[in-house]
Amino acid sequence: MSQWEVRMSNSKGLPYFFNKDTKESFWDAPSELSEEQVKSLPGADYLTGAGKAHAGQVRASHLLVKHQGSRRPASWKEENITRTKEEAIAILREYQAQISGSSKKFAELATVHSDCSSHTNGGDLGWFGRGQMQKPFEDAAYGLEVGKISDVISSDSGVHLVLRTG
Template sequence: MSQWEVRLSNSKGLPYFFNQETKESSWDAPPGLSEDEIKQLQGAELLTSGKGSHAGQVRASHLLVKHKDSRRPSSWKESNITRTKEEAIEILRGYQAQINGSPAKFAELATLHSDCSSHSNGGDLGWFGRGQMQKPFEDAAYGLEVGKISDVISSDSGVHLVLRSG
């Protein structure tokens, strides 16, 4: 009988795997367990509540424009960002007009222009839960319907457009 069980993280509200014998924990399924064996684990129902293994999480992309008051005013494109927050918002509004609600255009512009390393994935940040992103960003992502794009959001990182993808 497996020593693994599924528990719910108190801090993130997400399921994780816990080995009662070794006290090891992991977000990912333990190697060597088949899908059927995982389904038999104590607490396995936590894995399928809500949206499968991403219960309570959202998936989002963003297009970030940093400014001189950003937490880290540099990026893959510019080593020293000197624009004002107002200039950053103006730039982002220009992108917003080009995107015009299109997720494909969003990804294209994020790839070319986002000041985040996620630019190489079209701005995709993957799945995340509450408490993992800055509050204004998190609120925007959770507040959007899948496929919708936010208005300009300001965080400590800069100004963003957020596309909820999951």
């Protein structure tokens, strides 16, 4: 039998089914699984508690600026991102100065400027646990106190400011 698990979509805040063998994901339960099998999948508690924290999880928002070295140098704003990593960091530093510790200003800037689809939610990525995010991002989120904002963090996606919200 395939290796299914339930994961939480960071962009939609909804659970989905992920096959670790084929790397496919689906919103609906795989037809080959019975209701009991679905309930016993790793992460099945997401099916009943969508949007709620589970033990060991944190909630964070981010403001992402991609650069030409990002794993996918394109976003909802730009089809082909050509800025250098140094330019992306400089842009984030400008946002950081404007934010000045304000979570409200953070969300405003993330809505307009973040290269992530989470921009529609003010950068909110929802609740996530260890192993669900890229390591540098995860380390930053878990290392912050609630309400605090990180310095610039670099990951395969680009450079971020991270706001711990829960």
